[in-house]
Amino acid sequence: MTDTPAPRHIPDRLDKPLSSAIFSWEALLVVIASAIFIVNSFASPYFLDPWSLSDLTFNFTEKGLIALAMALLIISGEIDLSVAAIVALASTMMGMAVQAGAGTPLLALIGIVVGLGCGAFNGLLVTRLGLPSIVVTIGTMSLFRGIAFIILGDQAYKGYPESFAFFGQGYVWWVFSFELALFLGAALIYWFVLHRTSFGRRVFAIGNNPVACQFSGVRVDRIKFILFCLTGLMSGIASVLITSRLGSTRPSIAQGYELEAITMVVLGGVSILGGAGSILGVVLAAFIMGLVTFGLGLLNVPGIVMSIFIGLLLIIVIALPIVWRRLREGRFA
Amino acid sequence: MDTTAQRKVETQPSLRSGPAASASPRLTLSGISKSFPGVRALHNVSLSLYPGQVTALIGENGAGKSTLVKIMTGIYQPDSGEIGIDGEVTTLPSAHAAFGHGITAIHQETVLFDDLSVAENIFLGHAPRTRFGTIDWRTMRKNAREVLETMRAGHIDADARLKDLGIANKHLVAVARAMSIDARIVIMDEPTAALSMKEIEELFLLIEFLKNEGKAVLFISHKFDEIYRIADRYTVFRDGEMVGEGLLKDTGQNAIVRMMVGRNVDHIFPQREPKIGAPVLSVSGLSHPTEFDDIGFELRKGEILGFYGLVGAGRSEVMQAIAGITRTSRGTISLDGRMIAPRSAADSIEAGIVYVPEERGKQGVVIGLPIFQNVSLPSLARTSKSGVLRLVEEFSLARSYTERLDLRASSLSQDVGTLSGGNQQKVVIAKWLATTPKVIILDEPTKGIDIGSKAAVHGFMAELVAQGLSVIMVSSELPEILGMSDRVVVMREGRIAATYDNKGLDAETLVRTAAGIVA
Missing domain, CATH: 3.40.50.300 (P-loop containing nucleotide triphosphate hydrolases)
Structure with missing residues (x-):
């Protein structure tokens, strides 16, 4: 305890908002994004064209939508590894509905409802049975995609109605796609929920100390269940977009998306241990991931190398804060 | 250094009488002090353990018993004071060093390995080796059986998984482990807390056995009937100080209770008219x-x-x-x-009805969140409007309660983890009071x-x-x-x-x- 004389009045805050903004993780992400943007514009003459920039956004909007909900889930101390499998299952169900003659609105509804249902299933297993989410969602990852494989085998569903193509291929204005608009709109909503509502505050609190939250009358299980439902819902929405963009469903659709979504979340400054993070960081990280993969694409780097890159990036962004802290402690010890 | 220790040993007052008057203590702690930030855990305490005798360490919760055990087992280092073993001044810089001196502790919850066999648990860290450096399983099993036999615990299968044994048999294995390293000083920290009556009887037989083997035993318990049943000597701690020691046969229960309770004059409680x-x-x-x-x-x-x-x-x-x-x-x-x-x-x-929990760190504060958010956590429904946070309300709620409790903090946006224990407790109490x-x-x-x-x-x-x-x-x-x-x-x-x-x-x-x- 520091023996400062008793301050009768305790100020709300001491740090200057501006200086803390300059040294924030988000500011660093802006710098990184700008640097990659500049490098890309030198690396390829086609990069600065508005339409190629528009194409770039398709690299992250679908995963980014999942990452928004995943960010809340990871902040609360849980994780969902089954998101890509949910995309596959939802897409398969939409494909079956197409064969049965369903129209565009019903298809979109099916995708969203299947996603929500899968999320609720994960949430029930975690909160009712008290199982660790990493184990539950590894299980459901195999389960959901397994169902897609059983239904489809090595077949593919095609024949989606023309109007269905709007979700993944349409533009709302000039080069701004529906996907990008949806991503930015969703980001705004998630930002508000996480940073401006009591629900968001409870999510942070749970991630820092779930036991104390329970003692404080926070309905921890209910909030975690809602977060799993939201993650499923966003996976369902992402499934509608991907299926619409590709115009077909294969059981291997969206393979590896869970890792890219988690990488976005962690790169965005969300603590993998829970309790800290921001939506702005996740949005910036989504842009960076899009810029990097698009840049590598322009340079004709094959997909396999890209997945190596994603893996390395994930390890680095998880390890960096931990190594950094150890180095600092070592110096002061 | 050496000579002073010798003198101290010779002038131990309790040596003048007792069943083993001729014996000199195996372990002497003298003038031991230990402080933690904000807490004085032990102040100038002494303790002697004699071979073939059981010494009971008695004191209220927080009297400093566990700190002393940790010093004796090399986990904590005393700030001052001397440790003597067989009259030689020594130090116990690590758990390994204490182990080397034959000091072993058996805790409330045994710190053994559930998934290893009985023999492995007994010989973990000092297993017999073959000439290739690999573990000599046959000898290890044989030795384990021998140790268990000598303790009259031959009913325990040396190959059984530890988790398949009852708690009393686990204690037996812990003691067998102590025997196998040729422990000379055995500390039993509330060993009966989780045992049934029958298991306690078995444990007492075991302690008798250790006594007969000439081990020096320190027995920590809250239960007076057990202490009088098994121990020869007692040492009483209060608020981190040694307040009495002697032979149990000369001392009544009420006298010991008086020593435990003592008088506390350094804290004045508020006068109130209920x-x-x-x-x-x-x-x-x-x-x-x-x-x-x-x-x-x-x-x-x-x-x-x-x-x-x-x-x-x-x-x-x-x-x-x-x-x-x-x-x-x-x-x-x-x-x-x-x-x-x-x-x-x-x-x-x-x-x-609100409950301010005992485990402040685990159940009370949310470390990682600032003070004002900790205070408003159970009252969020009141400070927010249709689910939207109103920071002004939160700050004023937090301020009114923390200032009444005289919280010492530089700002309400400070992480609650940066506060001292006492100030964290004020935040926790403020949080609950804010729910009116x-x-x-x-x-x-x-x-x-x-x-x-x-x-x-x-x-x-x-x-x-x-x-x-x-x-x-x-x-x-x-x-x-x-x-x-x-x-x-x-x-x-x-x-x-x-x-x-x-x-x-x-x-x-x-x-x-x-x-x-x-x-």
Whole structure:
């Protein structure tokens, strides 16, 4: 305890908002994004064209939508590894509905409802049975995609109605796609929920100390269940977009998306241990991931190398804060 | 250095009499002090252990017993003082060094490995090797069986997995391990806490065996019948100081209780004139399958009701049941004459009962969040509007309660983890008071906090009841119980042993009731 004389009045805050903004993780992400943007514009003459920039956004909007909900889930101390499998299952169900003659609105509804249902299933297993989410969602990852494989085998569903193509291929204005608009709109909503509502505050609190939250009358299980439902819902929405963009469903659709979504979340400054993070960081990280993969694409780097890159990036962004802290402690010890 | 130690050993007063007057102590601790930030755990304490004798270490919770055990096993280093083994001054810089001197501790919960075999547990770290450096399994099993035989514990299969044994047999394995490293000093830290009567008998046979083998045994227990049954000597600690030692056959239970309790003059409790009103909370027949049974009491408006008992008497469990955190099997709780059946902490808070938990770090504060967000956490429904946060409301709520508690912080946006224990406790109490409860349950409200913060918490409790709030205070600190309570409920082994009016009540009565000693 520091023996400062008793301050009768305790100020709300001491740090200057501006200086803390300059040294924030988000500011660093802006710098990184700008640097990659500049490098890309030198690396390829086609990069600065508005339409190629528009194409770039398709690299992250679908995963980014999942990452928004995943960010809340990871902040609360849980994780969902089954998101890509949910995309596959939802897409398969939409494909079956197409064969049965369903129209565009019903298809979109099916995708969203299947996603929500899968999320609720994960949430029930975690909160009712008290199982660790990493184990539950590894299980459901195999389960959901397994169902897609059983239904489809090595077949593919095609024949989606023309109007269905709007979700993944349409533009709302000039080069701004529906996907990008949806991503930015969703980001705004998630930002508000996480940073401006009591629900968001409870999510942070749970991630820092779930036991104390329970003692404080926070309905921890209910909030975690809602977060799993939201993650499923966003996976369902992402499934509608991907299926619409590709115009077909294969059981291997969206393979590896869970890792890219988690990488976005962690790169965005969300603590993998829970309790800290921001939506702005996740949005910036989504842009960076899009810029990097698009840049590598322009340079004709094959997909396999890209997945190596994603893996390395994930390890680095998880390890960096931990190594950094150890180095600092070592110096002061 | 050496000569002073020798002299100290020779002038041990307890050597003058006793069953082993000729023997010199195997282990002597003299003038040991140990402080932690804000807490003086041990001050100039001494302890001697004699071969072939059991010494009981007696003291209230927080008297410094566990700190001493950790010093003896090399986990903590004393700030000052000397450790002598067989009259030679030595140091125990690590657990390994203590092990090397033949000091071993057997804890309440055995620190053995459930998934290893009995033989592996006994010889872990010193297994016999073949000439290729690999473990000689055959010899290890044979030696394990031999050790168990000599302890008359041949019924334990050396190949059994430890997790398949009962707790008493696990203790036997722990002792076998001590035997196998040729331990000369065996520390038993509340070894009977989790045992049944029959298992305790078996443990006592074992301690007799250790005595006959010439081991020096330190036996830590709260239970007087056990101490008188098995120990030869006693040492009493109070508030980190040694206040008495001697032979048990010369000393009565009441004399030891007096030493444990002593007089505490360094803390003055607030003077108050209780204005006690009608019953607010009444509990009857409250039961839990394992933790407590048939709990009934009444709490009145403006009253501080103290709950005293030994650790494990079930006080916290009862309180957590009232606060909706643990479920009950039977019984009723009513608040202001209306029955309530809280199924979660949220239900209790809504009804007007809050529980300030004992485990401040685990159950109280949310480290990582700033002070004001910790305070507003259970009151978010009130500080926000249609689910949208209103920071102005949160800050003013946090300010009004933390300033009343004289919180020392540089700003309300400071991470609560950067505060001292006492100030964290003020944040926790502020958080609960901000919900404007009718009944506040404080579980060990001043455990591990500095004197200044203690006084602030006590002063505030007096202020609360003066405003008509009702307080239940669970405490293991006798001065606090006697200094603050209007009435005192004493619990023993999951039941209410007695309820006293705090008029002319003395500490010895409470300790006797809690320990089940008939006066």
